[in-house]
Amino acid sequence: MSGNLAIVGIGPGDLKLVTPMAREAIEQAEIIVGYKPYIKLIESLLTKQEIEANGMTREVERAQIAVEHAFSGKKVAVISSGDAGIYAMGSLVYQMLQDKGWDKDHETKVTMVPGITAANACASLVGTPLGHDGCTISLSDLLTPWTLIEQRIDAAAQADFSITFYNPRSRRRVNHIERAQEILLCYRDPNTPVAIIDNAYRGDEQSIQISDLANFTDCEFAMTAAVIVGNSQSYLFDDKIITPRGYDNKYCFESGEVKQGQKRGKALNTKELIA
Numbered sequence: 001m002s003g004n005l006a007i008v009g010i011g012p013g014d015l016k017l018v019t020p021m022a023r024e025a026i027e028q029a030e031i032i033v034g035y036k037p038y039i040k041l042i043e044s045l046l047t048k049q050e051i052e053a054n055g056m057t058r059e060v061e062r063a064q065i066a067v068e069h070a071f072s073g074k075k076v077a078v079i080s081s082g083d084a085g086i087y088a089m090g091s092l093v094y095q096m097l098q099d100k101g102w103d104k105d106h107e108t109k110v111t112m113v114p115g116i117t118a119a120n121a122c123a124s125l126v127g128t129p130l131g132h133d134g135c136t137i138s139l140s141d142l143l144t145p146w147t148l149i150e151q152r153i154d155a156a157a158q159a160d161f162s163i164t165f166y167n168p169r170s171r172r173r174v175n176h177i178e179r180a181q182e183i184l185l186c187y188r189d190p191n192t193p194v195a196i197i198d199n200a201y202r203g204d205e206q207s208i209q210i211s212d213l214a215n216f217t218d219c220e221f222a223m224t225a226a227v228i229v230g231n232s233q234s235y236l237f238d239d240k241i242i243t244p245r246g247y248d249n250k251y252c253f254e255s256g257e258v259k260q261g262q263k264r265g266k267a268l269n270t271k272e273l274i275a
Contacts, residue, residue, distance in 0.1 A: 002107040005070035005097075007090050009083040009115020013041050014201035017116050025113050029077035033066040038081050041202075049077075057142075059089060063096040070108050071100070083115040087138055087166055119164040122197035122226040125208055127240030129195060129228045134162035134243075139169075139176040146176070153180050157187040162234065162243055165227040177227065178217050184229060190214035193234050193241045198225040210239060249273060 006025035011017035018026075026032065026045050033052040052065050066078040080088035090112060097110065123130045135156050141149060156163050163184075168177045184192075194216040199205035209219050213229065221227070234243040247253075250262045258264050261272030 003070035008113040011116040012121035012201040034079040126195040129241040131243035138166040140167040195228045
């Protein structure tokens with residue numbers, strides 16, 4: 001029998017933010033595989049599905065279980081919070097499939113179901129901090145050497161990216177976010193706005209703190225938070241962080257017309273900006 005394996009992102013936690021495609025994959029599945037707290041987030045969508053749930057650091061086991069059930073002919077949904085392809089189960093499941101000889105011609109159908117990422121969800125609560133080029137960096141060194149993480153922070157800081165830090169702190173790992181702060185302060189103003197969003201869209205558990213680059217590490221937060229650091233152009237407006245896309249460099253907001261020296265649909269004339 002041909003099985004079906006859906007790798008599903010369920011979004012940040014609110015059922016209103018579970019996409020219709022993700023709901024369909026969950027509702028049609030015979031078996032749901034996932035981390036116990038994430039299973040709880042979607043329990044109202046569960047009816048007669050068999051549940052395979054376990055705890056932290058058991059991701060490889062979950063991937064094995066999902067693939068084995070799908071290969072046996074079952075309809076399986078393996079779930080992750082946010083988007084399953086970003087710091088989640090997606091890449092691990094594909095590596096497991098590769099290890100077991102799966103390819104596109106295999107009788108088991110595999111589908112990635114996108115979800116709203118933690119970065120997107122958290123940013124929406126604090127304005128538009130990701131309004132221009134940005135990146136995400138996980139501060140967890142469980143699977144990535146800390147030296148490499150430091151290099152990525154330095155490169156992102158030099159490039160003036162807005163940065164969303166995942167896994168910023170844990171009980172064991174308390175100093176990494178402070179080291180990230182030190183690196184960023186080498187390139188950015190201490191007043192650069194920073195948002196700390198914990199448990200985004202998870203009801204009463206949600207918390208939002210607005211700070212700045214010089215002081216944000218004094219705030220209370222842990223692994224479930226995301227820390228968003230603005231770029232050199234980011235600013236505070238009515239308790240929101242705004243990162244401009246750059247329209248004000250080319251257009252006059254009062255008239256809507258293109259500024260002198262600029263042309264609509266053409267590359268930005270940086271000489272005029274300097275002038």
